[in-house]
Amino acid sequence: MEEQKTVLVTGAAGYWGHRVARRLASEVGTRVIALDAEEPAEEIEDIDFIQADVRNPLVAKLIETEGVEAVCHLAFRPDVRRSEAAFDLNVMGTMKVLGACAEAGVGKVVLKSSTAVYGARRSNSAFLREDRPLQGSRRYGYTRDWVEVEAFCNGFRHQAPDVELTILRFPGIIGPTADTPMTRFLGELSTPSLLGFDPMMQLIHEDDVVEALVHALGSDASGAFNVAAEDVLPLNKIRGLAGKPPLLILHPFAYWGAGFLRGAGLGLGSFMPIELDYLRYSWVGDLMRMQQELGFAPRHTAEEALREFAEIQRTRRFRLESTALGRGEQRMRDIIEQRRRAREQQASIETGSEEGYEDE
């Protein structure tokens, strides 16, 4: 009889929490408890859903009584505009969850962060290693919150060395269903780029993000890891492959425009989902730790992901309820996979062979 590993996934009603929870539920030997303040839009089978805010002080008690061994904390509000509410959930929420994990003696915690925390500066080396000081910009809400969370985690590692804290830093994420700053940048016609600048950039496919988080939960490695597709592409090429016509603005005007919009209180999020500096300088992460210590290899290259994205963009206006269909497709894929594994397991039990743990 195998041991059941109990994993808690927070932010289960959000996109990443939902996908990670569903992916984990399909793993044999994993019991998933999903937590979120709101109910998820679709139900996930085989998952224990508990409606609670992560900032609730009794979360520690819940973790303890349920015997949670690993926590994947994905409760995060990636807003462009800085706000107290977002800060409270993102930073204070993470602090409270980590505190609860330390109190309850959880062995492993995995967080999702971004390579944006390094900051896009002209003095950046071509490949940034994880141990460099984090100088991410403070202007946009999500980068500011990630930098704050990572700063807290640094201290946390010293306070609670028994908790294996793994932070995965992802670059721009693209894919058929995800809604991220990068997909908004590449998907809209009105998001400008800077004339005369063409930095090298990394990307990662949404499926690989989910796989990486699941892989990290099961691995012994701890610390921060850059996780990205191995090919590094210039921004011009990314735009070309994604099928986005270039809207190039001379950089002084672009910065003035951004300043004006911000000053006037108009939303920057729709015009500049990615901060301008990140379209000007390089912020590419070195992948050696991901390859050697974490032992994770993304399945999609950036080029493949972009071509897939471009195809979907071209047919987007002809699709109805594209998101729901996309999710439905994803769910069907997982169900088919789950049933196939269950059949395999059944077959091996019947033949009396020893069933090892699932391999990816």
Add this chain to the structure above:
Amino acid sequence: MSSEETRIRCTAITKSGGQCRLYDIEGTEYCQIHEPVAVPAEPDVSEEEIRALQAELDELVLRVRALNTGYEPPSFSLRRLVRLVAESMRGMSESERLALLEPLRSALADVDMETLKGIWYMLNFTVQYQVDFVKRRFTGDYDTDEWGLDWEIVDLMRPFFTALYNTYWRVETTGVEQIPDEGRALLISNHSGQIPWDTVMVGTAVMNEHPAQRLVRGLYSDLFPSLPWFSHTVVKLGQALATEDNGVRLLEQDELVAVYPEGHKGIAKTYKDRYRLARFGRGGFVRLALKTGAPIIPVAVVGAEETYITLYNSTSVARVIGLPSFPITPIFPWLGLLGLVPLPSKWYIDFGQPIPTEDYGEESADNQVLVSQLSDQVRNTIQEMLMDRLAARRSLFFTSS
């Protein structure tokens, strides 16, 4: 006519179509009229080599077709194929053309129509590929390495740099063969001229004169990433920002890296300080070499100082504009941007003997004494090389020998 040898008749066909009836010259199959223009009847290429070449051609065509299933060449005809081959060879010299045509002719002697059609496809595709250059930039159908090096851009800018090298500055290069054909090496050079043309010329010197045509990956200052157009062009030409991480990584990938330790101090020198080497920084370049065991090759560039006669360096104006220096020359800023045109001085680039660093070991990079010692050694070597060259130079603008 001796009775021991058998005279045979010339095997050429005359203009009227009949067999030539003259006797051949000894040792060949042709008579004295036909011999000079005939291609040797005996190909040096064996049957297997011809077959191997044909097989390679077929495989190449299949691969190209597989990558670009959408492409349709114009309709095939042998005459058009021959014309296309002739056109493609237009830029080549006589000997290059013969060198290409001889083996191709023997290889194609027995080839089938399919391979010929394949060659037609490939030649047309290559032409179309080059014509589509701009279109492919817009659709993202081009490749760069992980640093951003784009060989098509290098090939595009190479003629311009070569023209500067050969015609404008008439650079004379010595010692370039001391650069290894492959494997890591670190070029250390003096830096001068208000604009870093010397980096371009050193790169062109190695690429044009070195037998292996190596690409020099120079490390540039952090002034470039914030300039539009320059920021991405230097990257596409294979250069990287001057940080220790970048230098170590490039050297570990066995690239040829160039560093200019004088930096802004060197480039902003006024005319009265010409050829006096500024301080070589804190020896960061020595640490690069020690960490990776790369040999240090000193380079002395003479002639770049005279591209701009800098009389004075206005630091206050520079600070206002945001540049590290603002040179005042007899023509800049008085003639505006025209004052930025460099003078056509005669350049000399001398590559010195490599200084090996392998035996010191990786940890020696932390040995500050060794680092200072090597840094001084390299600086003195370059200063001596400069002095030697300056002593022999009698004219600023014309050849001195």
